[in-house]
Structures are given as structure tokens and as C-alpha cells.
Amino acid sequence: MTKFRFKLTVLFVLLIGSSVLAAGLLMGNSYQKNHQAALRDHMIRELHVLNAAVPWPDTKDNAQASEYLQQQARRFKEIAGMRITYIRPDGAVLGDSDHAPGTMDNHLNREEVSEALATGSGSSIRYSDTLKERMMYVAILVNAEEGENGPGVVRLAMSLGDVERSLDNMWLALIFGLLLLFVVAGAVSYRVALGVTRPLERMTAAAKRMANMDYATRVPEGGKDEVGELARALNAMASSLQDQLDEIRGNGTRLQSVLDNMPSGVVMIAPDGKITLYNREAEQFLGSSTRERVGRSFAEIRQHYELIHLIKEVLEQPASVHEELTVYYPEERLLEIHIVPMTMNGDDERGLLLVLQDVTAIRRLERMRSEFVANVSHELKTPVAAVKGFAETLLAGAVNDEETARSFLTIIQDESDRLNRLIGDILELSKIESRRAPLQFSPIDLPAFLGRMAELLSPEAAKKSIELDVRSEEGLFLEADEDRLGQIVMNLMQNGINYTPEGGKVKVRAEIAEAEDGEEEWVRITVSDTGIGIPKKDIPRIFERFYRVDKARSRSSGGTGLGLSIVKHLTELHHGTIRVESTVGAGSKFILELPLLQP
Structure with a gap:
């Protein structure tokens, strides 16, 4: 558990430190970008002011223009302390506050110059080999109305050393704060981990005792936090016996539900003659409730004398019995009764299991079927006998008497029609009852x-x-x-x-x-x-x-x-x-x- 506590503390510290470090990096990057954007906007405004105060010379002589612009560039350097450069549209430098124009390279491919010639203003940040530091360059196109690219481009340069030194100070403060935060987070995390693991240690120890059959052991209830994982283990240990008992009760409930919903009545009688089980269907068949019967002797079912007598015989001489009895309470029914001796609770003595089934409707249908067959046979036999009798009479010689023969044939025809109608009605009734049509x-x-x-x-x-x-x-x-x-x-x-x-x-x-x-x-x-x-x-x-x-x-x-x-x-x-x-x-x-x- 000590190793777990240490790992938990380290995890908390790493989570807090990484979160603060990510926030510091995001903040520093945002600060740098915002400061550079503000500086660029400020330099563009200064360029516009400078251009307004010192306009580009209106002359075609490049030497004269270069001399003038070189003077203005140095003058502006003395006043503002920033480097300024005047550049022709073809990239040639006409004036620079820090260098002689003739010694400088063509600036046409410089990023800020190309952007100014294309859009009117441009900027870039790069390392200056001359000054050995990062510089921000901002350029604007001046007097654009005088030509396609105007007379030229004015560029202003400023060192970013102050900004970077400010960021360095901020990073130092962030690192110092992060170290301090690590220390505080470590202390707090250890305290939190201790608060989590200490109750877990107690609960784990108690669970081990419960697993060794010491079910009387209990621990204080934990809060609604990470202790839940161990609480489940405690529940599994502390309630192992209770779970078994609940399972037994659940099985009993399911069994009772099955018994109550069976279409057959079920009665169980102990060896001493007391009723131990009496389901809902048995209540309907025998006319008494479970509360009235369970725990009492079967001999008290006085309304059903024949059934009591049958149960007594099976208790005295155990053997399976299958009988059909007519009961008259609570209503007349024909019950099919199965009585089976069975061992109960592991004892040598045997009780009885009674299964009751109402066969009144089945027997009535069987009787109706028998009556139907008998009636059909009788109804078919009558016209067939008449036809057969009159046909035999005709064959015996009555056919020679025309009047008698006609009378007999008429009767045979009528009986045949009646037989045909009877068979048709039987088939029709069968079709209707079976719902085939x-x-x-x-x-x-x-x-x-x-x-x-x-x-x-x-x-x-x-x-x-x-x-x-x-x-x-x-x-x-x-x-x-x-x-x-x-x-x-x-x-x-x-x-x-x-x-x-x-x-x-x-x-x-x-x-x-x-x-x-x-x-x-x-x-x-x-x-x-x-x-x-x-x-x-x-x-x-x-x-x-x-x-x-x-x-x-x-x-x-x-x-x-x-x-x-x-x-x-x-x-x-x-x-x-x-x-x-x-x-x-x-x-x-x-x-x-x-x-x-x-x-």
C-alpha cells in the first residue's frame, strides 16, 4: 500500500506540474506574439509620421537624393535611436542611418521590402549578422501615386532584445513558481493519497479476515470517492454468506412463482400429515386458501372425503397412485390426481406429493366426441339401411311391379338426397369448427x-x-x-x-x-x-x-x-x-x- 501511495503522489505532482507548464508555455508564446504585433503597429505609425515630416526628395538625380536621404536617416537615428533605411523600387539603398549606401547590398529580395512593394507595407523578424541580435524590420511604400511603385520604400529596424529579455525574466519566474508548486503539490498530494490509502488499508485488512470466515468483522463506511473499488471487495467478502442466503431465497421465490402459475394444483404433505405446500391452483380446485391449509393436517379437508381416504392409504402403503375423483366443492369438477411418495429433508420417512389436474372439460369433450360419432353413425346408418332394404326388395322381384318399383326408387332417391345433405352438413360443420374457411x-x-x-x-x-x-x-x-x-x-x-x-x-x-x-x-x-x-x-x-x-x-x-x-x-x-x-x-x-x- 506504501508503494501505491507513492505512485499516487507522483501522479498528482506530474499532473499538476504538466498542467502549469503547458499554461506557462501558452502564456509566454501569446505574450511574445502580442508584444511583437504591438511593436510592428507602432513602428508603422512612426514610419508614416516620418514620411510626412521628411518627404521623399522630388528630384531625378540619384546622387542628390541619396545625399539628402542619408542626412535625414542619420538625423532620425540621433532623435529616435532607431535604424532607418531608404530604398529605391529596384532595391538599391539611397540612405541608411547606420551604413553608407554604397556599401550595402541590394534589398529587393528582403521580405519586408518585397511585401511593401506588393501590398504597401511589410514586416519581418530575423537575426542581424551585423548587430548580432534579432531585429524587427517594418517597411512602407511612400508616394505610391507618383508611379507604379512610387519613389521608394522607407524601412525602420528595431532590436527585439528588450522583448526577449522580458520573456527570459518571465520564464525564470515561471520556472521558480513551478518548482515551488511542485513542492506544495507534493505535500498536498501525499496528504490526499494518505487520506485515500489509509481507509483502504483498514478495509483490505478487514476483508482478508472476512475471507477467513470471520464474518462478524466490520469497518466504518467510506465516502463517495475512490474508496468505492475497495468497497466492492468488502461487499463481496462481508456478504458472501448473505449472498448465498439471498440466492436460496431467490430460488424459493422462483419455485413459488412457478408453482403459483402452474395449471395444475400441487400439494405437498409431510410424513406427519401436515400440509407444507399448497399452490394457487390447488386453492381453486379444493376451495380453501393457502393460509388455511399450510401447517395443518390434511385430514381437516373435510369437504373431500374420498381424497382424504386416498391420501391415508398412500401414507400407510407408499406407492404411486393415479386416480380420477369427482369433487363437489367449491364446484363440481372431475380431477385427475397423481400421488407420489417422496423423501423430505433427507429423512427416512416419506411424505407425499399430490398433483391435481382439472380434466372436466377434456372428459366432456371426449364424451361429446363419442356421442358425435355415435350420432353420425346412427344418422348415416338410417338412410343407408333404407336404401339397402328397398334395393334388396327391388332385386327380389319388386322391380317387375312398375308402381311399386317407382315408389321404392323415389324413396331410395329421397334417402340418398338426405344422406348427401347429412354428409354435406357434417363436412360443413367440421370446416367451420376448424376455421379452415x-x-x-x-x-x-x-x-x-x-x-x-x-x-x-x-x-x-x-x-x-x-x-x-x-x-x-x-x-x-x-x-x-x-x-x-x-x-x-x-x-x-x-x-x-x-x-x-x-x-x-x-x-x-x-x-x-x-x-x-x-x-x-x-x-x-x-x-x-x-x-x-x-x-x-x-x-x-x-x-x-x-x-x-x-x-x-x-x-x-x-x-x-x-x-x-x-x-x-x-x-x-x-x-x-x-x-x-x-x-x-x-x-x-x-x-x-x-x-x-x-x-
């Missing part, structure tokens, strides 16, 4: 639609002198599958015609009906007749497959017993409802309600 919804004009239905059935109604009265609200449209809706209405109207005596009446009405919530509109189609009616005991079953109220009349009318079942399924596919109101001897009324717009 999706509905194609479209807007239907109900008045025109019901009119077509009446036209199709009017010949059948006319045979029995039955009046068809079909009415609908004008402009009433319904979103539905037209073919399927036709099946529904056709079946209901045919039922009315079949079960209405001669001279009766079948009415069809279509109107708007508001739903109870008032938000959705429904269409109500009512088909009523003045027929024989339906007994009250038969009304709940009339939509079952092959169920007939009057079997003799149904068969004589050619019914298959599947029409109303098809109507019920198609209505549900349209998200609608159908119900029946009937009085024996007074007629029946089928009320079909469908949503105006399909969801």
Missing part, C-alpha cells in the same frame, strides 16, 4: 339480401301455404360474410317453414339495436314462426349437434339435426349471439344479434 367480410344491403332469401324459399313456403313476411329498415347495411350470413338466415327460415303447420306464418325482421354500453351498434335479425314451438326443457340443447325436439317430424322434413349447430358456430365467428324464445303450440322466435361493424 376464413370469413370474407363486406358491407351487405340487408333489405335486398333478405329479399333474395325470401325469393329462394317462397316456393317451399307456398307448398304449405305459409306466408313469408320479410321486412327490414331502409338503408340498413351490415358488415358480414354474405355466404355465411345466407346460411344462417336460410337455416332459420327453413326451420320456421318446416315446423309451422299449413296456413301458418313466418316473419323476418331486421333493425338496429343498441348495445347495453351504448357505444356499439348492433343489428338484430328476428325469425319467428307460428309453429309447434319448443318445450322449455329442450331450449338449452337445441343448438347441439343432432339434437331434435320432434325426431319424427324432423326426419320427415328431411332435416339432418346439424342446421342449428352450424347457425350457432357461424354466429360466433361473426362475433354475434343467438337466442331463442318459444311457447309450445304458439311458435318460436330466434333472435340473432350481430355487430354492425366487425372488430
Whole structure:
């Protein structure tokens, strides 16, 4: 930890020192540039003043002009202490305050002169071999209106020694301050590092003791700083047992969640007969809450005598049991029960695990399937037997009697038609129930639609002198599958015609009906007749497959017993409802309600 503290201190010092050094370099460079820019601007102003005070001589004689300008240059040197040079546009020097013009080189290629000839003013900084120091040169073009380049260029030179000496002083001060800052930063950094590493040392020592199973050891809580890294190590050490306990609790919670969301009831019984586990589905099946059952004996479930007796038998003679029991509390259900002996908590004694599953619906469907198969077999057998019997009679010789043969063949044809209708209805019902034929919804004009239905059935109604009265609200449209809706209405109207005596009446009405919530509109189609009616005991079953109220009349009318079942399924596919109101001897009324717009 001491090495870490030393490294941390050095790191702090280097960070602070490098930051201050970078700031000093930036400041020195900025100071130098700003001072040089200010000096250059000042020298240009002085050149303009000098040019105004001592204008370029108006003469074509170069010798005379050189003598004049040489005098002025030396005079200005005595007054201002700065070197001044007069240069012709071709670079020849006409006058200089420090040297004789004839001894000086051509200045045309000097940077400041070239820039002044090009732009009117120029400047440069370079080392002077003559003066052995860096100089700033500033030049301006004078009397530019007199020619392309004017009479010439005036140049002013000034030493940068003062500026550089000022910068040297600043660097000395910066270095001294930086050294002082290093010392202060070192002291402060060491103090900070000590404040960080000391609690870390205590916490690390405590963590090592905790790793050696000394879980009672605790250290003071640290602040919100770099100590967090070690705090995580402390948390890992100090709460290792707690983490394991939390994991066990988490597993228990997950297990309980799985049990509560299982579709099967689960009950666990200890060897002493007390219930230790009782999930949510078991509450639904057996009608008591977990709070009432857990920790108490299974024998207290008095509502289910057969189940208690079965549990006692398995506890006395451990063996897996699979039974189906009917329970009547809280409601009648058929439960499939699996009882499995199991060892609990490593003891030699065995408890029990009960898994309960509601198979009421499954068994009901199986029964319905069996009944359906039996009904189909019976319904198919009847016309087949009739066809077979009459065919055998014809083959036995009745075919020679023309009248008898015609009668028998008519019956065979009728039974064949009935058999064909029956098979067609069975296939249609199977297709509807399996949803293999999706509905194609479209807007239907109900008045025109019901009119077509009446036209199709009017010949059948006319045979029995039955009046068809079909009415609908004008402009009433319904979103539905037209073919399927036709099946529904056709079946209901045919039922009315079949079960209405001669001279009766079948009415069809279509109107708007508001739903109870008032938000959705429904269409109500009512088909009523003045027929024989339906007994009250038969009304709940009339939509079952092959169920007939009057079997003799149904068969004589050619019914298959599947029409109303098809109507019920198609209505549900349209998200609608159908119900029946009937009085024996007074007629029946089928009320079909469908949503105006399909969801």
C-alpha cells in the first residue's frame, strides 16, 4: 500500500506540474506574439509620421537624393535611436542611418521590402549578422501615386532584445513558481493519497479476515470517492454468506412463482400429515386458501372425503397412485390426481406429493366426441339401411311391379338426397369448427339480401301455404360474410317453414339495436314462426349437434339435426349471439344479434 501511495503522489505532482507548464508555455508564446504585433503597429505609425515630416526628395538625380536621404536617416537615428533605411523600387539603398549606401547590398529580395512593394507595407523578424541580435524590420511604400511603385520604400529596424529579455525574466519566474508548486503539490498530494490509502488499508485488512470466515468483522463506511473499488471487495467478502442466503431465497421465490402459475394444483404433505405446500391452483380446485391449509393436517379437508381416504392409504402403503375423483366443492369438477411418495429433508420417512389436474372439460369433450360419432353413425346408418332394404326388395322381384318399383326408387332417391345433405352438413360443420374457411367480410344491403332469401324459399313456403313476411329498415347495411350470413338466415327460415303447420306464418325482421354500453351498434335479425314451438326443457340443447325436439317430424322434413349447430358456430365467428324464445303450440322466435361493424 506504501508503494501505491507513492505512485499516487507522483501522479498528482506530474499532473499538476504538466498542467502549469503547458499554461506557462501558452502564456509566454501569446505574450511574445502580442508584444511583437504591438511593436510592428507602432513602428508603422512612426514610419508614416516620418514620411510626412521628411518627404521623399522630388528630384531625378540619384546622387542628390541619396545625399539628402542619408542626412535625414542619420538625423532620425540621433532623435529616435532607431535604424532607418531608404530604398529605391529596384532595391538599391539611397540612405541608411547606420551604413553608407554604397556599401550595402541590394534589398529587393528582403521580405519586408518585397511585401511593401506588393501590398504597401511589410514586416519581418530575423537575426542581424551585423548587430548580432534579432531585429524587427517594418517597411512602407511612400508616394505610391507618383508611379507604379512610387519613389521608394522607407524601412525602420528595431532590436527585439528588450522583448526577449522580458520573456527570459518571465520564464525564470515561471520556472521558480513551478518548482515551488511542485513542492506544495507534493505535500498536498501525499496528504490526499494518505487520506485515500489509509481507509483502504483498514478495509483490505478487514476483508482478508472476512475471507477467513470471520464474518462478524466490520469497518466504518467510506465516502463517495475512490474508496468505492475497495468497497466492492468488502461487499463481496462481508456478504458472501448473505449472498448465498439471498440466492436460496431467490430460488424459493422462483419455485413459488412457478408453482403459483402452474395449471395444475400441487400439494405437498409431510410424513406427519401436515400440509407444507399448497399452490394457487390447488386453492381453486379444493376451495380453501393457502393460509388455511399450510401447517395443518390434511385430514381437516373435510369437504373431500374420498381424497382424504386416498391420501391415508398412500401414507400407510407408499406407492404411486393415479386416480380420477369427482369433487363437489367449491364446484363440481372431475380431477385427475397423481400421488407420489417422496423423501423430505433427507429423512427416512416419506411424505407425499399430490398433483391435481382439472380434466372436466377434456372428459366432456371426449364424451361429446363419442356421442358425435355415435350420432353420425346412427344418422348415416338410417338412410343407408333404407336404401339397402328397398334395393334388396327391388332385386327380389319388386322391380317387375312398375308402381311399386317407382315408389321404392323415389324413396331410395329421397334417402340418398338426405344422406348427401347429412354428409354435406357434417363436412360443413367440421370446416367451420376448424376455421379452415376464413370469413370474407363486406358491407351487405340487408333489405335486398333478405329479399333474395325470401325469393329462394317462397316456393317451399307456398307448398304449405305459409306466408313469408320479410321486412327490414331502409338503408340498413351490415358488415358480414354474405355466404355465411345466407346460411344462417336460410337455416332459420327453413326451420320456421318446416315446423309451422299449413296456413301458418313466418316473419323476418331486421333493425338496429343498441348495445347495453351504448357505444356499439348492433343489428338484430328476428325469425319467428307460428309453429309447434319448443318445450322449455329442450331450449338449452337445441343448438347441439343432432339434437331434435320432434325426431319424427324432423326426419320427415328431411332435416339432418346439424342446421342449428352450424347457425350457432357461424354466429360466433361473426362475433354475434343467438337466442331463442318459444311457447309450445304458439311458435318460436330466434333472435340473432350481430355487430354492425366487425372488430
